[in-house]
Amino acid sequence: MSLPLRSTVTVRFPKSSAQIRSPQIARASSATGFSENVSDVLGEVTIFTATGEPVMLKDLWDQKEGVAVVALLRHFGCFCCWELASTLKESKPRFDSAGVKLIAVGVGTPNKARILAERLPFPLDCLYADPDRKAKVFSRFESLKKSLTNYTLEGTPDDKSGVLQQGGMFVFKGKELLYARKDEGTGDHAPLDDIFNICCKVPVA
Numbered sequence: 458m459s460l461p462l463r464s465t466v467t468v469r470f471p472k473s474s475a476q477i478r479s480p481q482i483a484r485a486s487s488a489t490g491f492s493e494n495v496s497d498v499l500g501e502v503t504i505f506t507a508t509g510e511p512v513m514l515k516d517l518w519d520q521k522e523g524v525a526v527v528a529l530l531r532h533f534g535c536f537c538c539w540e541l542a543s544t545l546k547e548s549k550p551r552f553d554s555a556g557v558k559l560i561a562v563g564v565g566t567p568n569k570a571r572i573l574a575e576r577l578p579f580p581l582d583c584l585y586a587d588p589d590r591k592a593k594v595f596s597r598f599e600s601l602k603k604s605l606t607n608y609t610l611e612g613t614p615d616d617k618s619g620v621l622q623q624g625g626m627f628v629f630k631g632k633e634l635l636y637a638r639k640d641e642g643t644g645d646h647a648p649l650d651d652i653f654n655i656c657c658k659v660p661v662a
Contacts, residue, residue, distance in 0.1 A: 496520075496632035499527075504562055505586040507570040512585070514592060518558040520631050526552065526652055527627040529592065530563035531640075533573045538563065538624065542579050548649055549580065557656045559583045562592050576607035628655050 500515030518525035526544060530538040545561060552559045562585045564571060570586040573579055626647035628636035636655045638647040 459616060495627075495634045495637070496629055499592060499627075500632070501617045502587075504592055505567045505570075505588070507567050507574050507581045507584045507586060509567040510593075514560075514562075517560055517585075519628070523558060523629075524556065524656055525558040525560055525627075525629045526656065527629065528559070528561045529624040529626065530561055531624045532564040532584075533569040534565070539573065539577060542577055544575060544649060545583075546577065546579050548653075549583070551653065552656070555653075555656050560585065562587050563635050564588070564590050626652065 496515075500513065500520070503511050503516045504514060505511055513526075530541065532538065545559060549559055561579070561583055563573070564587055566588045567586045570584050571581075574581050574584050577651060597655065625637070625639045627634065636647075636652065638646075
C-alpha cells in the first residue's frame with residue numbers, strides 16, 4: 458500500500474502479524490521492512506473530519522510524546538469495518554483513561570463517514586474520511602449482529618475501486634511507530650488486546 462496514493466513512497470507491511478508483537482517493530486533494521494519515516498509520510502497526508510474540514514494527520518496528536526492508535530478502516534460501507542468501529546467505540550473509555558488518542562480513518566467522503574457516525578453510532582471527533590485513499594497503506598456472530606443493527610450500504614464509496622482497499626492499524630508515540638499491522642483480508646483486524654498492551658507499556662506525557 459502506498460502513502461499517499463499519488464506518492465512514490467511505499468510502506469511495506471510484514472506478511473505475518475506474528476512478526477509485529479514487539480513495540481520495536483518499526484525499526485528499519487527489523488525484519489518487518491518498515492521505513493523509519495512512516496510517521497513523516499503519513500503526517501503529511503490531508504484527510505477530512507466527518508464534518509468536512511481538511512486536517513493533516515500529523516496535527517491529530519502530539520508529535521513529540523503523544524500516543525495515538527490509528528485504525529485504517531476499509532471503507533464506510535464495509536460491514537466488518539462497522540464491527541471494528543463498534544469495538545473501538547466500546548473501548549474508547551479505556552483508550553481515554555490511558556491518555557491514548559483514538560483515530561479511525563475510512564475510505565470515502567465525509568458524508569459517508571457521517572452515515573457510520575450517526576447510525577452505528579460512532580464519536581465524530583474520532584472519525585476521519587479519506588476519499589482519495591491517501592492514508593491507506595495497508596466466533597464473531599454476536600459482535601457482527603450487534604454492530605450491524607443500523608448498518609446500511611449507503612456508506613459504500615461512490616468510487617467502487619475503494620472497496621478493494623484493505624485496512625490496518627498503527628500505534629504511534631509522537632513520530633515513533635510502535636506497532637503496525639496490515640489486514641490480510643476483510644474482517645482481519647488487529648487484536649485490541651495487543652494494541653492495549655503496547656499502549657499501556659508506553660509512558661504518556
